[in-house]
Amino acid sequence: MTDQDARRPPASIDETITLLREQDYLAGRGLATVIFLALRMQRPLFLEGEAGVGKTEIAKALAKGLNRPLIRLQCYEGLDVASAVYEWNYPAQMLDIRLSEASGLEDRERLEANLYSERHLIRRPVLQALARQGEAAPVFLIDELDRTDEAFEAFLLEVLSDFQVTIPELGTIRAAEPPIVIITTNRTREIHDALKRRCLYHWVDYPDAAQELAILKRKVPQAGEALSRQVVAYVQKLRTVDLFKNPGIAETIDWATALTELDRLALDPETISDTLGTLLKYQDDIARIRGGEGGALLAEVKADLLAAG
Incomplete structure (x- = not known):
């Protein structure tokens, strides 16, 4: 370039x-x-x-x-x-030493300069x-x-x-x-x-609902409008629950993608339970949402979306 x-x-x-x-x-x-x-x-x-x-x-x-x-x-x-900045190519240096010995080169300064040159430097x-x-x-x-x-x-x-x-x-x-x-x-x-x-x-904070919806529309354009709104609203609600690890934007995108692969047009309790592994990455969190809180959150989401028109 x-x-x-x-x-x-x-x-x-x-x-x-x-x-x-x-x-x-x-x-x-x-x-x-x-x-x-x-x-x-x-x-x-x-x-x-x-x-x-x-x-x-x-x-x-x-x-x-x-x-x-x-x-x-x-x-x-x-x-x-050595891992972040540089290290010397030790095997190549040893090979140069052996070749120098075999050829009878005895100029120590020249050998050292050759060993610690750019061509033996691993960046x-x-x-x-x-x-x-x-x-x-x-x-x-x-x-x-x-x-x-x-x-x-x-x-x-x-x-x-x-x-x-x-x-x-x-x-x-x-x-x-x-x-x-x-x-x-x-x-x-x-x-x-x-x-x-x-x-x-x-x-850098989690996006608000409007921004997350805009991101989802760009990243998962195949998801329907109703599904996208429900997914974003559900994830936003989920982040208010005391979970071990809240879902990030990447998980929102993964979940919406998974739902479209399953040809879902809207959220329902069974679908949420079956697909929580794309949204949450700790078993305790999954068990908590699958155990009852997930359904209550979905009811809140649908009520909020209905009220918003």
Whole structure:
């Protein structure tokens, strides 16, 4: 991909909303504003919210809308520099040593320079995001940062402050153009203030009924109007119940898709019971809704929709 292939960042908040909508991501004005500012100010964007509200999809929509590469660092417990930034190709280095010994090469400095050269460097996501030469800056997604530990957070400070990393054998590698950095967290633990200060912040919440209905119409256009309204109203009610894990937008889409595959035109207690596995992902939650609360919620939904006309 060349710089000419990349689309320029949006020039206004309205353009940002349009760019995301073109990728089927419906963003409210608050979210579009902070995305626009992050692009203009070249600051990382820190997105916090419950799992399943669409944080990761924002990075995907931006990458697709701006025609930029998406580089994703999926965080997990125990993530270290070798997995996130770089490591040396040890087998290739050992092969070079053996070949040098076989050929009688005794120049130690030359051998060492060859061993720690670019051709033996394995670039992991952080280095890939910073070291793109002559190409459009990528969208760099640091996904679920809260799964890592504080030591990795501390390492990221240099990356997010100066868009550079230091490799002892090669020196400092600095991004020619800062990548578009999107950081997500499900808030399973608090992220240190030092990292947050380097970012613009936005809490991504569950959508309201009108926005979720609009999303569903885009993502599952084959679902009928009545079914879509019932699905959204039911999910909205379900999120007010004290569940272990509330259904996210992805689960709403999956449920509506499953219902259309079953040729359902409206919700009924039996269908809800049979398809709860597409909406809820914990047995205790499924048992609770299937055990009686599901029917009561459906009655409330139908009454509300009838009253609304």
